[in-house]
Amino acid sequence: MIIQLNGEPFTVAEGTETVADLVAALNLASRIIVVEHNRTVLTRDDYPHVGLQDGDQVEIVQFVGGG
Amino acid sequence: MLKIGNHTFHSRLFLGTGKFPSFEVQKKAVDASGTEVLTFAVRRMNIYQQDQPNFLEMLDLTRYKLLPNTAGAQTVDEAVRIAHLARASGLCDMIKVEVIADTKTLLPDPIATLEATKILVEEGFTVLPYTSDDPILARKLWEAGAHAIMPGGSPIGSGQGLLNPLYLRYIIEDSPVPVIIDAGIGSPADVAQAMELGADGVLLNTAVSGAKDPVKMAQAMKWAVEAGRLGWEAGRIPKKVVATASSPKEGMLD
Numbered sequence: 001m002i003i004q005l006n007g008e009p010f011t012v013a014e015g016t017e018t019v020a021d022l023v024a025a026l027n028l029a030s031r032i033i034v035v036e037h038n039r040t041v042l043t044r045d046d047y048p049h050v051g052l053q054d055g056d057q058v059e060i061v062q063f064v065g066g067g
Numbered sequence: 068m069l070k071i072g073n074h075t076f077h078s079r080l081f082l083g084t085g086k087f088p089s090f091e092v093q094k095k096a097v098d099a100s101g102t103e104v105l106t107f108a109v110r111r112m113n114i115y116q117q118d119q120p121n122f123l124e125m126l127d128l129t130r131y132k133l134l135p136n137t138a139g140a141q142t143v144d145e146a147v148r149i150a151h152l153a154r155a156s157g158l159c160d161m162i163k164v165e166v167i168a169d170t171k172t173l174l175p176d177p178i179a180t181l182e183a184t185k186i187l188v189e190e191g192f193t194v195l196p197y198t199s200d201d202p203i204l205a206r207k208l209w210e211a212g213a214h215a216i217m218p219g220g221s222p223i224g225s226g227q228g229l230l231n232p233l234y235l236r237y238i239i240e241d242s243p244v245p246v247i248i249d250a251g252i253g254s255p256a257d258v259a260q261a262m263e264l265g266a267d268g269v270l271l272n273t274a275v276s277g278a279k280d281p282v283k284m285a286q287a288m289k290w291a292v293e294a295g296r297l298g299w300e301a302g303r304i305p306k307k308v309v310a311t312a313s314s315p316k317e318g319m320l321d
Contacts, residue, residue: 005114006111006112006114007111026114026117027117028112028114028117031117031121031124032121032123032124032156032158033112033156034109034152034153034155034156036152041148041151041152041155042155043155043157044157059111059152060111060112060114061109061110061111061112061152062109062110062112062121062123063107063108063109063121063123063133063135063153063156064107064108064109064110064121064122064123065083065084065085065086065087065093065107065108065122066083066084066085066106066107066108066136066138066272067083067084067085067106067136067138067223067224067250067270067272067273
């Protein structure tokens with residue numbers, strides 16, 4: 001399965017079925033991030049309930065320095 | 068005490084977190100400034116280089132309130148989207164609405180700023196719009212429910228100080244919500260001037276992060292905020308065109 005992750009094609013490994021799986025696979029579970037799935041902003045509680053499908057658009061953002 | 072929405076702050080200095088020379092200097096500068104509010108931008112994570120240190124993750128988040136901005140947004144929809152992303156972190160309900168209309172001046176789009184403010188107020192955010200020094204626009208923003216107004220003193224990062232103190236004064240005198248002077252401040256003198264005009268606070272970034280010694284400058288800015296505020300509360304003397312002696316005229320020696 002290939003998704004668009006932060007604007008780039010990303011191949012999702014077998015067994016990665018939900019946003020929670022994806023976040024865990026990317027080692028981001030303990031980081032301060034926010035995930036948007038097909039333009040819907042998710043909270044952390046949503047991650048296990050949102051399934052991934054081919055062609056999904058996923059954005060993973062963080063807070064960076066800014067004024 | 069400064070009250071914005073449901074939040075109260077002892078410090079009237081808000082500090083941006085961009086462009087510091089190192090995280091070590093930045094941490095010391097944040098400490099020296101005494102700030103309780105730190106601004107951040109929301110950006111895509113570089114998932115291939117995620118071991119890069121992240122300043123926010125190094126902070127004791129019980130000590131600071133986060134004020135994420137919508138910087139990068141050029142439209143109402145983009146600003147609202149960034150605000151939604153920021154709030155979903157669960158770390159904040161405040162948002163600095165920043166919709167930039169022009170890449171040269173970095174001046175805000177007044178119409179989009181007002182529209183985004185209306186939407187985000189309706190959605191329950193604590194909304195602090197970055198605006199120009201236009202007093203009428205400022206009024207429309209607080210009429211729309213903005214919890215504070217953040218007029219720029221001069222273009223972002225320019226260090227030009229307060230280019231139109233008269234208009235800033237109009238905004239301050241008119242506004243029932245706090246006015247935070249944001250953008251363009253270059254020196255402690257600019258900060259003191261803003262506070263002496265009656266501003267409720269200032270938001271600084273480049274003036275501190277770009278100083279030769281950001282930690283010293285953060286300390287100077289802290290004192291400038293306090294000095295300016297005290298001066299405003301004390302009430303300055305009117306300016307006169309004639310001299311008035313401070314020493315008594317009586318009892319002079321022959």
